[in-house]
Amino acid sequence: MSNFSRSLAVLALAFPLAAQTRLTGAGATFPAPVYQKWFAAYQSAGNVQINYQPIGSGGGIKAVTEGTVDFGASDAPLTDAQLAAYKAKNKYDVLLFPTVLGAAVPSYNLPGVTGELNFTAQILAGIYLGEIHKWNDPKIAAANPKVKLPDMDILVIHRSDGSGTTYCWTDYLSKVSSEWKSKVGAANTSVEWPTGIGGKGNDGVAGLLKQQEGAVGYMELIYAVKNKLPFGRVKNKSGEFVKADLKSVTAAAAAMKEMPADFRVSITDGAGAGVYPISTFTWLLVPAHYADSGKAQAVKGFLHWAITKGQEQVESLEYAKLPKAVVAQEEKQIARIK
Amino acid sequence: MASSSIAGSLRHRANRGVLARLRGGDEISYLVTLACAVLIFVVVALIVAKLWGNSQPAIRAFGWDFLRTSRWNPNGGKFGALPFLYGTCVTSAIALLIAVPTGVASAIFLAEMAPPKLSNLLTFLIELLAAVPSVIYGLLGIFMLLPLIRVYLVPALKSTFGFLPLFQGSFYGVSFLSAGLVLAVMVIPFIVSVSREVLLAVPTEQREAALAVGATKWETTWDIVLPYARSGIFGSIFLALARALGETMAVTMVIGNTPKITASLLSPGYSIAAVIANEFAEASGDLYVSSLIFAGLVLFGLTIVINALARILILATSQKAATA
Numbered sequence: 001m002s003n004f005s006r007s008l009a010v011l012a013l014a015f016p017l018a019a020q021t022r023l024t025g026a027g028a029t030f031p032a033p034v035y036q037k038w039f040a041a042y043q044s045a046g047n048v049q050i051n052y053q054p055i056g057s058g059g060g061i062k063a064v065t066e067g068t069v070d071f072g073a074s075d076a077p078l079t080d081a082q083l084a085a086y087k088a089k090n091k092y093d094v095l096l097f098p099t100v101l102g103a104a105v106p107s108y109n110l111p112g113v114t115g116e117l118n119f120t121a122q123i124l125a126g127i128y129l130g131e132i133h134k135w136n137d138p139k140i141a142a143a144n145p146k147v148k149l150p151d152m153d154i155l156v157i158h159r160s161d162g163s164g165t166t167y168c169w170t171d172y173l174s175k176v177s178s179e180w181k182s183k184v185g186a187a188n189t190s191v192e193w194p195t196g197i198g199g200k201g202n203d204g205v206a207g208l209l210k211q212q213e214g215a216v217g218y219m220e221l222i223y224a225v226k227n228k229l230p231f232g233r234v235k236n237k238s239g240e241f242v243k244a245d246l247k248s249v250t251a252a253a254a255a256m257k258e259m260p261a262d263f264r265v266s267i268t269d270g271a272g273a274g275v276y277p278i279s280t281f282t283w284l285l286v287p288a289h290y291a292d293s294g295k296a297q298a299v300k301g302f303l304h305w306a307i308t309k310g311q312e313q314v315e316s317l318e319y320a321k322l323p324k325a326v327v328a329q330e331e332k333q334i335a336r337i338k
Numbered sequence: 339m340a341s342s343s344i345a346g347s348l349r350h351r352a353n354r355g356v357l358a359r360l361r362g363g364d365e366i367s368y369l370v371t372l373a374c375a376v377l378i379f380v381v382v383a384l385i386v387a388k389l390w391g392n393s394q395p396a397i398r399a400f401g402w403d404f405l406r407t408s409r410w411n412p413n414g415g416k417f418g419a420l421p422f423l424y425g426t427c428v429t430s431a432i433a434l435l436i437a438v439p440t441g442v443a444s445a446i447f448l449a450e451m452a453p454p455k456l457s458n459l460l461t462f463l464i465e466l467l468a469a470v471p472s473v474i475y476g477l478l479g480i481f482m483l484l485p486l487i488r489v490y491l492v493p494a495l496k497s498t499f500g501f502l503p504l505f506q507g508s509f510y511g512v513s514f515l516s517a518g519l520v521l522a523v524m525v526i527p528f529i530v531s532v533s534r535e536v537l538l539a540v541p542t543e544q545r546e547a548a549l550a551v552g553a554t555k556w557e558t559t560w561d562i563v564l565p566y567a568r569s570g571i572f573g574s575i576f577l578a579l580a581r582a583l584g585e586t587m588a589v590t591m592v593i594g595n596t597p598k599i600t601a602s603l604l605s606p607g608y609s610i611a612a613v614i615a616n617e618f619a620e621a622s623g624d625l626y627v628s629s630l631i632f633a634g635l636v637l638f639g640l641t642i643v644i645n646a647l648a649r650i651l652i653l654a655t656s657q658k659a660a661t662a
Contacts, residue, residue: 029619055619056618056619056620057620057622058618058619058620058621058622058627059619059620061622062622081623082622153508155510160590160595160612160616161615161616161617161619161620162616162617162618162619162620162621163620164620184413185411185413185414186413188412188413189412189620189621189622190412190616190617190620190621191411191412191413192409192410192411192412192413192414193596196596197510197512197594197595197596197606198594198595198596198606198608198616199591199595200590200591200595200615200616204590204591207480207481207591208480208510208511208512211480211484211485211511212510212511
């Protein structure tokens with residue numbers, strides 16, 4: 001049998017499947033690798049086929065509000081205005097489901113400095129406000145007594161594209177520095193940077209970082225780990241310098257005293273033993289009502305799977321797992337989908 | 339003889355029925371080509387209408403201030419596109435300043451001087467350059483061009499032209515200059531391959547006539563062939579300019595993405611296409627999205643204005659050439 005007729009046969013077999021319920025989603029790029037893995041695993045276990053387009057959080061919010069996809073995904077929790085806009089358009093609510101956790105880490109290119117640098121909130125805010133210019137600034141030296149810091153200019157690098165990593169980073173800075181809050185504003189996927197140059201994507205930031213001695217830039221934990229880039233420890237609210245890893249990021253979520261019922265929460269600048277302070281959830285955006293009851297069942301089935309069995313697969317991709325308490329609370333919210 | 343027989347057959351065809359005339363193909367080809375031309379117009383009109391409609395919130399909020407102010411603050415809801423407009427113009431100008439002389443000179447060599455086999459081989463290679471995806475140019479820019487610029491070009495520029503504000507200040511690799519250079523490499527193939535075709539299309543009689551009255555080969559090329567091909571060469575430059583104005587990926591990777599207006603070409607900057615590509619996907623809120631779309635409309639307008647200016651320039655120079 002020729003290749004052509006074989007593929008025709010495959011197509012013919014595939015058609016009855018195509019008639020079944022299928023889900024489409026769109027949104028955040030940061031969790032896209034783990035979502036793709038989940039959807040493939042979920043489908044091969046004999047469940048619905050889910051198609052996900054990583055078009056960015058802004059696009060995901062827009063698409064789910066306009067009803068062009070069955071669910072959206074976002075790295076930033078929806079604002080009150082976005083929730084109201086959704087309700088005004090659709091007459092029912094959109095529910096947020098945290099799926100995995102990520103973190104932003106400060107990476108640097110400092111010749112002659114081996115080992116990890118310590119950063120405090122004051123240091124990071126000072127650098128990104130353009131107020132700390134030199135690596136041997138007394139504030140940096142005080143946090144790193146054992147390191148011989150060079151008399152070198154600091155070049156600040158930030159993301160140029162709108163991203164959840166920037167949201168997490170600026171969320172942290174606006175919490176720890178009132179000056180940042182008044183000059184730059186609240187957390188956002190893009191902000192008006194007081195200083196520095198912009199790189200497109202994690203790879204863009206890493207590329208600039210490698211080129212320029214004395215540079216500092218933030219990036220996703222996953223990217224820094226996979227590319228073996230050096231990154232520093234950050235002092236949390238309890239006064240402990242913590243290096244970002246899967247444990248310290250999950251710890252940041254577990255240290256949340258009270259999870260709000262709608263899961264719209266920021267976990268940056270957390271306190272507690274082993275808590276990494278620049279961590280964040282990422283969310284699926286799911287309508288509370290589906291006109292097609294088959295779709296509602298399919299979405300509920302998948303969400304349940306994702307926060308239970310799906311969690312076993314996330315660490316191999318360097319995403320941090322949800323804490324148990326959050327999973328239990330999400331199970332209750334799944335029942336709200338009709 | 340020939341012309342009278344064509345006229346005869348046309349008259350004959352005109353006397354036949356509609357079906358027979360259709361079979362002749364004139365009407366069908368007219369309608370098909372007309373439809374294609376109208377389609378292009380419709381697509382452009384739809385783009386403009388959509389851009390105009392979706393940028394209304396930003397137009398109402400900022401009006402002309404959008405083009406006159408320099409703050410781009412998604413948090414505060416203040417958007418001014420002047421630094422992007424500046425960056426687009428500066429990087430395209432650098433690109434053309436380098437690409438036009440280099441490209442036209444290469445085209446002259448390939449069309450007028452090189453042996454045909456070599457010319458075909460080189461043209462093939464240059465056209466390959468046009469097919470390289472722009473993200474590859476961006477990566478080559480970051481990892482190969484930037485170190486070279488840093489080590490060789492910038493020290494040389496600073497030591498010779500350092501007194502000019504254009505080449506002052508600290509250099510971080512990403513800059514207007516780097517973006518302009520990467521763009522130059524990207525647009526040269528357009529200039530070379532179109533200009534070469536245009537030069538080859540100049541009738542041999544023109545060259546023979548010039549040579550016959552005693553002109554040297556270079557005089558023939560410079561005084562006869564180039565003026566004859568002028569409008570085609572300008573066409574290739576427009577194509578290159580349009581590519582430079584709208585280039586997104588390669589520029590955003592090497593320009594530094596900093597919305598600031600500085601005289602120094604060594605400073606990081608930003609361009610319209612780059613900010614749209616960077617921020618559109620994650621932009622939320624009507625005003626923010628609509629400001630990015632407005633920026634797209636501005637880019638569209640900029641392209642039209644520059645093209646119109648260039649056409650006026652050609653008209654002026656060709657009239658001057660005609661009266662001289």
